[in-house]
Amino acid sequence: MASSFLHPRYESLSRSEIEALQSERLRETLGQCMKSPFYRNRFRNAGISPQDIRTPDDLVKIPFTTKQDLRDNYPFGLCTVGLDKVVRLHSSSGTTGTPTVILHTQRDLDQWADAVARCLYMVGLRPGDIFQNTSGYGMFTGGLGFQYGAERLGLLTVPAAAGNTKRQIKFIMDFGTTAIHAIPSYAGRLYEVMEEMGIDPRRDTRLKTLVIGAEPHSEEQRRRIESMLGVKAYNSFGMSEMCGPGVAFECTEQNGMHIWEDYYIVEIVDPVTLEPVPEGEVGELVLTTINREAMPLLRYRTRDLTRILPGECPCGRHHRRLDRMKGRSDDMMILKGVNIFPIQIETVLMQFPELGNEYLITLTNKDANDTMTVEVELKEFHDDYPGMQSLTREITRQLKDEILITPEVRLVPKGTIPKTDGKAVRVKDLRKTLI
Amino acid sequence: MTVHQISVFIENRSGTLVKVLDLFKEAGIQLIASTISDTVEYGIFRIICSEPMKARKVLEEAGVSSNVSDVFAVSLDNYPGRAADAVRFLSKAGIGISYMYSFMLSGKGILIFRTNDPERTKEVIRDNGIESLNDESLLSLV
Numbered sequence: 042m043a044s045s046f047l048h049p050r051y052e053s054l055s056r057s058e059i060e061a062l063q064s065e066r067l068r069e070t071l072g073q074c075m076k077s078p079f080y081r082n083r084f085r086n087a088g089i090s091p092q093d094i095r096t097p098d099d100l101v102k103i104p105f106t107t108k109q110d111l112r113d114n115y116p117f118g119l120c121t122v123g124l125d126k127v128v129r130l131h132s133s134s135g136t137t138g139t140p141t142v143i144l145h146t147q148r149d150l151d152q153w154a155d156a157v158a159r160c161l162y163m164v165g166l167r168p169g170d171i172f173q174n175t176s177g178y179g180m181f182t183g184g185l186g187f188q189y190g191a192e193r194l195g196l197l198t199v200p201a202a203a204g205n206t207k208r209q210i211k212f213i214m215d216f217g218t219t220a221i222h223a224i225p226s227y228a229g230r231l232y233e234v235m236e237e238m239g240i241d242p243r244r245d246t247r248l249k250t251l252v253i254g255a256e257p258h259s260e261e262q263r264r265r266i267e268s269m270l271g272v273k274a275y276n277s278f279g280m281s282e283m284c285g286p287g288v289a290f291e292c293t294e295q296n297g298m299h300i301w302e303d304y305y306i307v308e309i310v311d312p313v314t315l316e317p318v319p320e321g322e323v324g325e326l327v328l329t330t331i332n333r334e335a336m337p338l339l340r341y342r343t344r345d346l347t348r349i350l351p352g353e354c355p356c357g358r359h360h361r362r363l364d365r366m367k368g369r370s371d372d373m374m375i376l377k378g379v380n381i382f383p384i385q386i387e388t389v390l391m392q393f394p395e396l397g398n399e400y401l402i403t404l405t406n407k408d409a410n411d412t413m414t415v416e417v418e419l420k421e422f423h424d425d426y427p428g429m430q431s432l433t434r435e436i437t438r439q440l441k442d443e444i445l446i447t448p449e450v451r452l453v454p455k456g457t458i459p460k461t462d463g464k465a466v467r468v469k470d471l472r473k474t475l476i
Numbered sequence: 477m478t479v480h481q482i483s484v485f486i487e488n489r490s491g492t493l494v495k496v497l498d499l500f501k502e503a504g505i506q507l508i509a510s511t512i513s514d515t516v517e518y519g520i521f522r523i524i525c526s527e528p529m530k531a532r533k534v535l536e537e538a539g540v541s542s543n544v545s546d547v548f549a550v551s552l553d554n555y556p557g558r559a560a561d562a563v564r565f566l567s568k569a570g571i572g573i574s575y576m577y578s579f580m581l582s583g584k585g586i587l588i589f590r591t592n593d594p595e596r597t598k599e600v601i602r603d604n605g606i607e608s609l610n611d612e613s614l615l616s617l618v
Binding site for chain 2: 457
């Protein structure tokens with residue numbers, strides 16, 4: 042199996058070697074962190090010094106870092122190098138208030154590209170392969186992250202970016218694309234449109250590999266995508282705070298995502314007590330970067346719920362495997378790969394004096410397309426049909442501006458939004474495995 | 477010239493219509509005419525009844541979203557073409573009809589409608605000698 046290791050030096054480390062490397066890199070990272078005003082204050086306030094932390098087991102002494110910390114110190118408060126050493130900035134969409142910013146030195150970008158290249162190599166991609174990336178580019182890390190990683194590996198990389206499905210298919214046909222990165226629902230969409238165009242992906246394309254992620258999906262969904270497109274589909278995990286794609290990736294066993302423990306120290310904690318959960322149990326993923334220069338993060342709460350898969354992977358790597366993400370410890374929804382919080386929708390709705398306080402967000406995925414329906418109670422009913430129509434249009438427009446997705450807005454009579462225990466249910470996720 | 481119409485904003489779900497009608501039944505209010513608009517987005521149940529103000533109160537107490545408004549009610553002689561004549565008067569005057577429904581009552585054809593220009597509508601009804609109804613005169617036909 043060694044032939045599938047792009048970085049045998051790191052990929053073939055034993056557990057004890059991984060832990061030794063982590064201790065060494067953690068100590069370097071702590072030294073680096075002390076160059077940022079944020080972590081200097083944090084350590085001082087907690088009454089700890091970097092010397093107190095020698096191994097990953099000592100991490101529990103350090104307070105968690107949260108997304109709110111990144112917002113409060115926007116944009117450069119966590120930076121540990123001079124800005125003249127920073128060559129790239131990525132930002133979250135800022136959908137819930139102040140955006141968050143992640144900074145990279147050239148070394149950070151190189152390390153990131155190496156991680157993505159390692160992932161793609163692991164699933165069998167080699168120079169000669171043609172890799173089409175359907176991620177949004179720009180500030181979103183799924184675009185440039187895969188671009189640089191695939192180029193690092195030597196793949197012919199097509200930055201097709203998001204949308205324009207017919208053009209994507211034309212590229213697949215014309216260039217002989219062998220591998221695609223797409224969110225699962227978009228992979229389903231590609232198949233649908235190919236079918237409409239009379240294209241059988243198994244017969245008419247060279248596709249063999251699909252990289253999926255950024256959107257919850259089940260094993261059944263994966264299998265259906267694989268059989269429709271005639272590919273092997275590999276799940277991936279990444280988040281902009283941890284660089285972006287390339288944090289954890291499935292090997293050809295397709296059973297859990299190896300998290301690169303030469304880059305990250307993994308903890309799984311109970312999201313309420315914040316205590317570590319027993320090995321193999323589901324909790325919130327907490328990550329410490331140990332291979333980053335410009336903006337290392339210690340014990341970052343990802344809000345993603347998952348578990349460490351017990352046992353050894355037959356592929357021979359000892360980097361532990363994360364199970365599929367089980368959901369979120371906050372109320373974030375992921376729709377068409379876009380992160381959305383109910384509070385964003387609430388904020389828009391509450392600006393309309395015509396509307397009551399109750400609303401219900403329903404997520405469905407008819408025809409493999411994620412759809413959001415927002416039902417909201419009308420405060421007073423005036424039997425003014427044209428007025429209701431234009432109100433509906435205006436709410437839809439403003440919601441689209443906020444969440445970047447066009448929801449179906451429906452005004453409903455007062456008192457009709459279902460409640461449980463007097464508390465309104467805000468989100469109903471009825472998305473099923475349809476693909 | 478106008479009668480009181482109750483409009484109920486109803487959920488597109490089975491059982492909601494029965495709930496409204498049961499409230500009328502318990503209160504002893506009689507339906508004279510009603511119509512339900514069938515759009516994808518909203519269900520609007522419009523009702524002409526024997527005691528509109530009481531009906532409104534009953535609905536309000538039951539927490540049902542409703543509204544009472546004035547709609548035009550005209551009474552036409554019972555032979556073919558009278559509705560066309562009446563609507564033509566409005567049309568010629570450039571008045572738009574938002575919605576309309578009709579029914580037969582005591583040998584008369586009754587048109588209920590709302591327009592985009594109530595003042596002008598009143599003039600047209602008066603000037604053309606169309607017989608109009610109010611709550612009392614409508615109820616007297618029942």
